Each structure stands twice: as C-alpha cells, then as structure tokens.
Amino acid sequence: MTSGKAQVETLLALINQATHQAVAEYDKAGADVPSLDSVEPHPLDGSNDTSTLKKAIRLLEGACEQLCATLAPPHHTIINRTQNCDWPCFTTVIEARVADALAGHPAGLHVAELSKVVNIEPKKLARILRVLATKHCFTEVDRDVFANNRLSLMLHSANPVSDLASMQLTLLPKVTTALWDTLSQEPHATSNERTDAPLMRALQYDGDFFDWMKAHPEKGSSFQRAMVGMNIVMGSNDVLYQYNWDNCKTLCDVGSGVGSFSMPLSRLYPHIHISMIDLPGPIGQAKQFWTREYPEAIVEGRVKLVEGDFFKPITVKDQDIYYGNCVHNWADGDARLILKNIREAMGKNSRLLIHDYVIQHLNRTQVTDAPTSLQLDAAPAPLLANFGMGSVRAHYQDITMLITYNARERSLNEVSDLAANGDLVLDGVLDLGETTLLQFRAAQ
Numbered sequence: 001m002t003s004g005k006a007q008v009e010t011l012l013a014l015i016n017q018a019t020h021q022a023v024a025e026y027d028k029a030g031a032d033v034p035s036l037d038s039v040e041p042h043p044l045d046g047s048n049d050t051s052t053l054k055k056a057i058r059l060l061e062g063a064c065e066q067l068c069a070t071l072a073p074p075h076h077t078i079i080n081r082t083q084n085c086d087w088p089c090f091t092t093v094i095e096a097r098v099a100d101a102l103a104g105h106p107a108g109l110h111v112a113e114l115s116k117v118v119n120i121e122p123k124k125l126a127r128i129l130r131v132l133a134t135k136h137c138f139t140e141v142d143r144d145v146f147a148n149n150r151l152s153l154m155l156h157s158a159n160p161v162s163d164l165a166s167m168q169l170t171l172l173p174k175v176t177t178a179l180w181d182t183l184s185q186e187p188h189a190t191s192n193e194r195t196d197a198p199l200m201r202a203l204q205y206d207g208d209f210f211d212w213m214k215a216h217p218e219k220g221s222s223f224q225r226a227m228v229g230m231n232i233v234m235g236s237n238d239v240l241y242q243y244n245w246d247n248c249k250t251l252c253d254v255g256s257g258v259g260s261f262s263m264p265l266s267r268l269y270p271h272i273h274i275s276m277i278d279l280p281g282p283i284g285q286a287k288q289f290w291t292r293e294y295p296e297a298i299v300e301g302r303v304k305l306v307e308g309d310f311f312k313p314i315t316v317k318d319q320d321i322y323y324g325n326c327v328h329n330w331a332d333g334d335a336r337l338i339l340k341n342i343r344e345a346m347g348k349n350s351r352l353l354i355h356d357y358v359i360q361h362l363n364r365t366q367v368t369d370a371p372t373s374l375q376l377d378a379a380p381a382p383l384l385a386n387f388g389m390g391s392v393r394a395h396y397q398d399i400t401m402l403i404t405y406n407a408r409e410r411s412l413n414e415v416s417d418l419a420a421n422g423d424l425v426l427d428g429v430l431d432l433g434e435t436t437l438l439q440f441r442a443a444q
C-alpha cells in the first residue's frame with residue numbers, strides 16, 4: 001500500500017505529464033494556448049481530430065479531481081458536489097440569450113445596459129453571471145461589467161452545443177426526484193419499459209421519449225440540433241481520422257438522424273456511398289438539412305435518405321460498413337433485435353461499427369481472455385481504473401439513458417454479449433479518448 005503522500009506526488013506527476021501532452025496539441029495546431037478570456041476561435045477548436053487532446057484531458061481531469069478530493073476535507077468536497085447552482089443559472093442565461101446580447105460588445109456591457117436587452121433585473125443578473133464567471137463562463141472585466149469568453153460563446157444560440165446544454169437543462173432537472181420515485185416504487189422500479197422511464201413519468205406522458213418528441217415537433221427539431229452538438233462534444237468526428245476508411249465504398253448509417261456523422265464523412269470521403277436510415281420525421285428533417293448544407297451529395301447520388309425502421313428487416317443490404325450510435329437508446333431486448341436486423345442485412349465481408357461511450361469498471365481486478373488489442377486501457381494507478389472524473393460523461397450519459405429511455409450505456413463485455421447473440425464477433429476496439437469505436441464481423 002503506497003503512502004498518501006506518495007500518491008499525491010504521483011498524481012502531481014500525472015498532472016504535469018497530461019498538461020504537457022495537452023500543450024503539445026496546441027503547439028501542433030500552430031498557435032499559443034488561448035487565454036480563457038479570448039473570444040477568438042483557436043485553430044484547435046475547429047479540429048475534427050481531437051482524440052489525442054481528449055486522452056490528455058481525461059488524464060488531467062481524473063488526476064486533478066482525485067488530488068483535490070484527497071487533500072480537501074470530505075465535507076467540503078461532498079457539498080461542492082451536491083450544492084449545484086449551475087442548472088438554474090445556465091438555464092437563465094440560455095433562455096435570456098445573454099451570450100447573444102454580449103456578442104457585439106467585446107469590451108463587455110455593464111449589467112445596467114445588459115439587463116435592458118435580456119430583461120432581467122440588473123442586480124440579480126450580475127449575481128447569476130458571477131456564479132458562472134467563477135467557473136470561467138463569462139468574465140467580469142470590470143465591476144458589474146460582463147463580457148463573453150471562450151466558454152460563454154458555446155451558449156450563443158447559433159451554436160448547436162447550446163441546444164445540447166439547453167436539452168440537458170430542460171430535461172434532467174425534471175427527474176431530480178422522479179428517479180428516486182421510480183426506483184422506489186413497483187412496478188416501475190424493476191420495469192425496463194421505455195414508457196416507465198423516470199422522465200416519462202415526470203412528464204406524465206403516456207408513451208416513450210420518441211413518441212413525446214413526435215407530439216412536440218418543436219422539441220424534435222431542437223433534439224436533432226442537440227445531436228449535432230452532442231457529436232461535437234463527444235468528438236465523434238475523431239473516428240473520421242482514426243479509423244481506416246480506405247476500403248469502405250458503401251456505408252449504411254443506422255438511426256442516422258439528420259446525418260451529423262454522415263455529412264462530415266461524405267465531405268471527407270466523397271468516394272463512399274452512404275445510405276442513411278431513420279424514421280420518417282428525422283428523414284424529413286435530414287432532407288432539409290442536406291438540401292441546405294450539402295445538396296451536391298444528394299444530386300450526385302452519394303447519399304440516399306431512406307425511411308426505415310430498424311426493428312424491421314433493413315432494406316439496405318451488403319454494405320461494407322454498417323454504422324450505429326443508437327444502441328444505447330434501447331434496453332437489451334430491443335438492442336438485440338436491432339443488432340439481429342443489422343446482422344441479417346450484412347454480407348460476409350461487412351463490418352458493423354458501434355460508436356459509443358463504453359462503461360469501464362473502477363476495479364483493477366478484471367480478468368479477461370481477450371487479447372489486449374480487444375480491451376480498454378486502464379488508467380495508471382493511483383487513478384481510478386476508469387480515469388474517474390476524466391470519464392464522468394460516460395457515466396452521466398449512462399444515467400441519461402436510464403432516465404430518458406430506461407436504456408443504458410454498456411461495458412465492453414455487455415456489448416460483446418449482445419452482439420454474440422446476434423451472431424457477431426468483436427474484432428476491433430479503438431479508444432478515441434472519450435468514445436470508443438467497436439468493430440464487429442459476422443461469426444463464421
């Protein structure tokens with residue numbers, strides 16, 4: 001057992017190592033590390049290949065959080081975790097479009113002026129902004145004068161990351177008590193029905209989340225914009241650079257949404273013929289999206305938008321690659337059916353790529369017969385094996401799936417077991433820093 005002081009020294013060394021790895025990524029992009037106060041986009045912000053930076057940040061966040069929790073009094077840390085005023089403050093600034101109001105004022109606006117634009121009482125507005133600025137979102141450039149910065153620009157209404165933030169802020173607080181209510185009351189407690197998901201009970205809606213969105217079309221389109229934001233946040237485009245697409249000529253994007261994966265894929269690899277499959281509503285939105293953003297791909301027949309249901313036989317057969325990032329929306333029985341339908345559409349050389357968060361256990365005693373190339377990397381000791389805070393979004397997403405759909409993110413073993421049931425064998429694991437790409441082939 002290493003001493004507490006020795007662990008602290010190792011954590012400091014890991015922080016040092018991870019910081020230098022992150023700085024090296026800024027160096028590679030050819031510009032200095034930007035100040036948090038900056039409102040100029042940094043070249044690295046627009047990069048679609050962020051997995052090296054994400055791996056450094058995973059280590060850094062894990063080590064920083066563990067170091068603080070080790071050294072701070074436990075009551076200090078636990079109240080920091082539970083007394084969270086972020087939700088109401090962020091909701092207010094997004095709804096009032098404060099980042100939009102500050103956009104034309106790089107030197108900042110006094111709250112007396114800002115309050116006239118966003119319609120919030122100035123003294124209250126200043127207090128809300130001060131909470132957020134304390135966490136580096138907005139800056140107080142002078143007394144009661146606030147300006148946008150690198151983080152607050154993410155909340156501008158034109159940025160799809162703000163749609164994602166808004167979706168989280170609208171839906172998650174509704175289940176603050178509904179999760180416990182559901183878990184503590186039968187028959188909901190042990191139900192895997194989507195209609196019994198805590199959010200559906202909190203919304204008092206008789207149906208599942210997708211039905212609810214159909215009934216609220218304005219929520220459906222903001223969900224699709226939030227998915228674009230989600231793909232940015234997850235670094236989904238890393239897969240475009242880290243996976244070898246040379247041999248892929250045909251691809252079916254299963255549960256494609258409007259195509260937040262397929263559109264950048266098509267731009268980067270125009271030789272790939274893509275078929276996007278989704279329900280009629282999202283395919284309708286996809287038609288508008290592609291017609292506006294990338295019409296030539298449709299005109300040239302490089303992209304087909306197919307209305308379909310992945311619970312029925314998939315009509316797009318024998319593609320080089322089937323790609324999906326929606327298995328996590330479904331409980332095991334439904335997920336098995338989706339995988340079976342994909343498997344039946346696959347030819348003998350097709351591959352299935354599941355791109356998602358993969359849940360890692362925190363213990364270090366996991367024994368597996370799989371070759372190391374088919375396992376996930378564990379974090380260096382004394383970090384938690386799953387990188388702790390560095391991977392917390394995977395676990396948040398797991399709970400989001402539970403709350404919204406009674407579904408789940410899965411461990412490597414859990415996905416492999418589901419796939420094996422559909423006659424699929426894991427034959428590749430690609431760690432992208434936040435998400436993981438799992439490659440399957442048909443069992444012989």
Ligand SMILES: C[S@@+](CC[C@H](N)C(=O)[O-])C[C@H]1O[C@@H](n2cnc3c(N)ncnc32)[C@H](O)[C@@H]1O
Pocket residue numbers: 210227228231254255256257258259260261277278279282308309310311325326329
């Ligand atoms: C988590 S979203 C992912 C969207 C998209 N892949 C992306 O990254 O933006 C899941 C998608 O599955 C679609 N979906 C839900 N049920 C479906 C079904 N039965 N058949 C086909 N698609 C479905 C939803 O409409 C939604 O677009």
